[in-house]
Amino acid sequence: MMTIFQASELVFCVDGNDAATLESDVAKAVEIAGLEAQLSGNAGVVITQHDYWSFTIAVTSAVPFGQRIERREWLAAC
Template sequence: MAMFQRSETTLEVDGDDALVIQAELDAAVALASSACRSRRGGVLVTQHDYWSFTVSVSPDVPAGHLVRRQAWRVTC
């Protein structure tokens, strides 16, 4: 399980245990929510597969809101 800071406004959460992933996602959302105070935008959580997520501050999400989406990575 790991949470990586990809940029100033984006965190990646990867793992193989659902309970740990949920805890890390909660922590990442809290960090992104704090960053939203100094930037315009809300929190966007993107699920890439069962175990990989990106949490970011997005100007496309209204301030104070959280949006979840799926953008599954294609593997061959």
């Protein structure tokens, strides 16, 4: 089961447990975020992996226009 939801105007969350669909959904969210970044004219995209099955894709002015940054911020295990 996969879930893409728009957490805010410029943040998308992707969660799931199927690798192929997850990859496709992350790519879709990155594409949408990239279009939003282009419209803003002064932002890039940051893709954050929280664990194997959870990603956040965000448009942010902290990333230079036209660029993407990938990072990992793994959630703490209990």
